[in-house]
Amino acid sequence: MDVYERGFIPEIPHSEEEMDVRKGPWTEEEDSMLKAYVNIHGEGHWNSVARLSGLKRTGKSCRLRWLNYLRPEVRRGNISLREQLLILELHSRWGNRWSKIAQHLPGRTDNEIKNYWRTRVQKQAKQLKYDVNSQQFRDAMRYVWIPRLIERIRASSDSPSGQPSTNAATTTTYIDSISNITTSQITYAKTIGSVQVDRSLMPELSGTSSDSLDTQVSSVTDLTDCYNPQNVSNFPNNFQNGSGLYQENLTATWGRDDEVEFQATEEQSNGWLGGGDSMDTVWNEENIWFLQQQLYDEA
DNA sequence: AATCGCGTCAACCGCTTCGCA
DNA sequence: GTGCGAAGCGGTTGACGCGAT
Structure with a gap:
């Protein structure tokens, strides 16, 4: 005889106030209960789930x-290099719209992306003594970090000891797709597609180039180690040496107290990463879609 | 061995948006 | 149009782990 046959109906709390609400980390038992419930009843109606x-x-x-x-x-x-690239780009478009950004990264949650941004990206800004929303930091991202990420992805694909698999192939295709964008305008796409990053500026690149696409990037060395005063003056040249197409007038100057001041004297900066038509060209829907497809393939 | 500092990330909180009556 | 509850979102907090001292 079960409780219902005896006329006993268990009391179901109708509000959170009626429940002795638990907080803090979830136990395995709680996880199992939640999984079991959702597997049977599906997602949604979360208050009912709780009750x-x-x-x-x-x-x-x-x-x-x-x-x-x-x-x-x-x-x-770990957040892979491709994922980082996509996060940087999508954040440049949408800002802190974490859930929207997460929709484009298969299997990643808004919380994870938000944490990545706060722990890695904001830290970089802090180390450079920039506000994360400042134009200087955006330029650093645009001219240093993103090309470097692409270079690292490329290095991973090119490396004999790297991943010779479909990952490498698709990455190369992706890079090529950036390089081969045709437009009447001088595009940042071409710039980063053909940029030759001086490996001497990037210690970890000058050694092995076999780091996996899924290798977690050192949060400290990412931007700052190739952004030190000795290296700064080389950046515009590096871009120009790479393609001869780099026409934006990026100047690096010395500020007081040895602080580096980057000044990108573009006429217009629309997006987070500066934008104008240059970044828009790189990050058109097609390229974002392409990168996403690779991530879906990986997932 | 103890403790301190720092980085990471799961979880909470409060606000906004959505859907429905 | 309005009110209300549910769901979603982004900011923030705090526990935990780990390396440095």
């Missing part, structure tokens, strides 16, 4: 735990 599953958690908490951790699609582990 009916027996979990002493708020609906919000259940939703968050499911979306950020328990969902089968959730992809854990």
Whole structure:
């Protein structure tokens, strides 16, 4: 005889106030309960989930735990170079629209991307003594970090000891797709497509070039190590040496107290990374789509 | 061995948006 | 048009792990 036959109906709390709400880290048991419930009833109606599953958690908490951790699609582990590239770009377009950015990175959650941004990107800005939203930092991202990321992706693909698999092939294709954008305008796409990054400026590149596309990038060395005063004056030349197409007037000057001041004297800076038509050309929908497809392939 | 500092990331909080009656 | 509850979103916090001292 079960409780229902005896006329006993278990009390179901109707509000969070009626529940002895639990907070803090989830236990394995709670995870199992939530998984089991969602597997049977599906996602959504999170307040009901909280009430009916027996979990002493708020609906919000259940939703968050499911979306950020328990969902089968959730992809854990280091943010790959391609993913970083995509995050930088999409953030330049949409700013802190984390969930929107996450939609374009298969298996990644908004929380993860937000954390990446705060722990890595903002740290870079801090180390350079820039505001993360400042034009200087945007320029640094645009002219240093992104080309460097692309270079690293390329290095990974080119390396004999790297990943000779489809990853390498698709990466090369992607880079080529950037390089081969045809437009009547001088484009940043061409610039970064043919830029020759001086390996001496990038210690870890001057050694092995076999780092995996999924290697976690050192958060400290990313931008700052190739952005020190000795190297700064070389950047415009590096770009120009690469293609001869680089026409934007980027000047690096010395500020007081040895602070580097980058000045990109473009006429217009629309997007986060400066934009104008140059970045728009690189990051057209086709290229973003292409990069996304690679990420879906990886996932 | 102890503790300190720092980085990471899961989880919470408060606000906004959405959907429905 | 309005009110209300649910869901979603972004900012922030705090626990934890790990390396340095």
